[in-house]
Amino acid sequence: MFVSDNLTVNEKGNLAIAGQDTVELAKKYGTPLYVMDEQLVRKHCRSFKNSIDKFYGGNGLVCYASKAFCCKEMCRIVTSEKCGLDVVSAGELYTAIKAGADCENICFHGNNKTDEELRFAVENNVGRIIVDNISELSRLNAIAEANGVTARIMFRIKPGIDAHTHNFVKTGQIDSKFGFALETGEAFEAVKIALSHKNIMLRGLHCHIGSQIFDIAPFEAAAEVMLKFIAKIKNELGFEVKELNLGGGFGIKYLNEHDPVPYETYMEKVSVKVHQSCKELGITLPFILIEPGRSIAGPAGITLYTVGARKEIPNIRTYVSIDGGMGDNPRYALYKSEYEAIVANKASQERDEKVTIAGKCCESGDLIGEGMKLQHAEAGDIIAVCATGAYNYSMSSNYNRIPKPAVVFVNEGKSSVAVKRETYEDIVRNDI
Numbered sequence: 001m002f003v004s005d006n007l008t009v010n011e012k013g014n015l016a017i018a019g020q021d022t023v024e025l026a027k028k029y030g031t032p033l034y035v036m037d038e039q040l041v042r043k044h045c046r047s048f049k050n051s052i053d054k055f056y057g058g059n060g061l062v063c064y065a066s067k068a069f070c071c072k073e074m075c076r077i078v079t080s081e082k083c084g085l086d087v088v089s090a091g092e093l094y095t096a097i098k099a100g101a102d103c104e105n106i107c108f109h110g111n112n113k114t115d116e117e118l119r120f121a122v123e124n125n126v127g128r129i130i131v132d133n134i135s136e137l138s139r140l141n142a143i144a145e146a147n148g149v150t151a152r153i154m155f156r157i158k159p160g161i162d163a164h165t166h167n168f169v170k171t172g173q174i175d176s177k178f179g180f181a182l183e184t185g186e187a188f189e190a191v192k193i194a195l196s197h198k199n200i201m202l203r204g205l206h207c208h209i210g211s212q213i214f215d216i217a218p219f220e221a222a223a224e225v226m227l228k229f230i231a232k233i234k235n236e237l238g239f240e241v242k243e244l245n246l247g248g249g250f251g252i253k254y255l256n257e258h259d260p261v262p263y264e265t266y267m268e269k270v271s272v273k274v275h276q277s278c279k280e281l282g283i284t285l286p287f288i289l290i291e292p293g294r295s296i297a298g299p300a301g302i303t304l305y306t307v308g309a310r311k312e313i314p315n316i317r318t319y320v321s322i323d324g325g326m327g328d329n330p331r332y333a334l335y336k337s338e339y340e341a342i343v344a345n346k347a348s349q350e351r352d353e354k355v356t357i358a359g360k361c362c363e364s365g366d367l368i369g370e371g372m373k374l375q376h377a378e379a380g381d382i383i384a385v386c387a388t389g390a391y392n393y394s395m396s397s398n399y400n401r402i403p404k405p406a407v408v409f410v411n412e413g414k415s416s417v418a419v420k421r422e423t424y425e426d427i428v429r430n431d432i
């Protein structure tokens with residue numbers, strides 16, 4: 001009935017998440033409110049991890065892509081599930097360290113890391129720095145030398161597979177700000193340079209082909225391209241790359257009609273492909289890393305809002321305005337991402353209206369969605385927007401000086417604040 005299995009209707013007719021009444025949560029913590037289901041986060045971590053254990057002999061590591069949703073509590077939960085973390089800035093790295101994550105299992109990404117960020121990563125002995133370009137490589141080598149250490153790296157490769165669309169395309173795809181191109185020889189040159197740098201150790205190769213991907217074929221194709229490159233390096237340079245990082249991008253159910261593949265299936269299929277290709281190419285099976293972000297956090301979260309104004313414009317549309325909007329969820333404004341919404345205190349009723357859910361920002365494009373199926377919503381009702389666990393809080397802003405909502409985790413009948421609601425004092429705290 002709902003996009004996520006953890007959402008149900010309770011005996012009061014209210015929407016519940018992991019068995020907890022969302023109307024009560026809204027009352028207790030106020031709105032807007034991000035609510036995360038801890039057990040669902042854990043379940044998703046386990047399904048990825050178990051699939052590596054089951055189909056790839058445990059020879060791999062799941063690194064949660066923390067840009068999807070990063071706060072100390074999330075880092076703690078994921079770390080306790082024996083997953084590593086993928087970070088894309090010193091701020092995310094700092095959060096992971098503060099949460100007690102093991103830097104050995106951190107992948108540090110970014111297409112334009114500053115010297116300060118590289119130094120911070122080197123000082124903390126980050127297990128894998130994913131080098132994006134030649135300038136970064138030489139700067140990193142110098143920083144590692146100055147620190148008297150060896151920086152352990154992977155290279156970000158453009159495998160020439162673009163899976164941002166529903167049907168993936170194998171193209172040159174040189175036009176990306178991320179990584180080294182294969183077909184121009186750029187990636188191969190980078191490997192040669194890395195092998196000549198004294199303070200660099202090349203651990204592996206990395207690719208990330210897109211996000212919200214429902215197909216398995218592009219992952220298999222990417223694995224094959226990357227393994228061929230590993231074989232080329234072995235044959236021509238006599239160096240065997242030990243690790244392959246296939247990135248993230250696994251699709252989730254935002255709408256009822258979405259039907260993502262069970263997470264276990266990716267590794268099952270990719271594992272077959274990797275075994276096959278390695279045999280054909282005569283290379284050792286690499287240690288595999290995957291970096292799911294959205295698929296771990298997204299389905300576990302909902303956002304609760306309170307309805308204010310309702311505006312019926314005859315023959316045009318009905319606006320239902322909420323006390324949040326693009327400040328806490330910019331994804332519709334950014335790329336027309338669609339969501340399912342439910343009036344939490346009328347969850348047992350039919351969703352028999354189609355409305356536009358609008359935010360409170362001073363911007364016409366500040367919408368959560370258009371033509372959204374919803375129960376008849378009036379002032380004071382609580383609206384739950386589903387599957388907002390990823391790329392909502394992490395993309396939130398203080399536009400219009402609206403304080404960011406709190407994040408609450410629910411777990412085994414209890415709820416607790418993981419990120420406090422911002423105050424007006426927080427809004428001015430850096431103002432002189």
Ligand SMILES: *Cc1c(COP(=O)(O)O)cnc(C)c1O
Pocket residue numbers: 065067068086109208210211212247248249250291292293294295
């Ligand atoms: C964004 C990103 C991910 C996670 O992508 P999801 O679609 O959230 O799974 C993983 N790896 C890299 C390098 C990324 O940039």
